[in-house]
Amino acid sequence: QEGKTVVAVCVENKLAGVIALADAPRPEAADVVKHLKSMGLDVWLITGDNLRTASAIARQMGINHVKAVALPGEKASQIKALQSQVNPLTMKPRVVCMVGDGINDAPALAQSDIGMAIGAGTQIAKAEADMVLVKSALTDVVVALDLARVVFSRIKLNFFFSIVYNVVGIPLAAGMFFPLIHRMMPPACAGLAMAFSSVSVVISSLLLKRYQSPVVGEIDLKCQVKEDAKVIELKNMVRQKLGPSHKTYAPLTNSDEWDD
Incomplete structure (x- = not known):
């Protein structure tokens, strides 16, 4: 039930003890899964291990979706199946991020929309991934996704202010109010206003340096x-x-x- 492999230890042909072996999850794994769920993301475990072992790990990590006994091609097929589904919140196809480190993960990393390879993993996995987690820390998965959201939000904010700025500035520079005030905007002021629009976008983007990564649990x-x-x-x-x-x-x- 716990998904462990039992090994009998014998010393001089006599049974000395029994040891239960299992791949221990990373200390931060459960906190990472919990944080990803709090971000509104669905977390899947796709592995080549047997169902009992995969289910035991999933219970420890709080993962509800498990695909076990998956060959490399089946992992990629599962990713493709998830991509074909529609997100009920956005009514758009799902965007799938795959995190892996082994040769068996390479096809799935290539198929996914966002492939993240563990830095300590195999070379082929890192070659197929879009991003390599250099420190091999799972917490960097949360940081990468959170930073991507912050950057995309800043891009949309810059677009919004640039549109508002141009909607107001272009008619003003074209002499929209000339019939009322009988004055045109001096060319120097128009050039300064155009330069300020670029400077404001750059300053807004540079504020990303103040980004603070989310805290993902504490490793005991x-x-x-x-x-x-x-x-x-x-x-x-x-x-x-x-x-x-x-x-x-x-x-x-x-x-x-x-x-x-």
């Missing part, structure tokens, strides 16, 4: 250290079971483990 480093300590303790126990005759398996200390 203490829990991570405790988990690592338990792994060290388990390794030492196995080495002690093997006895002093096995010189290769000398007990480790915490400092030795961290140095590795």
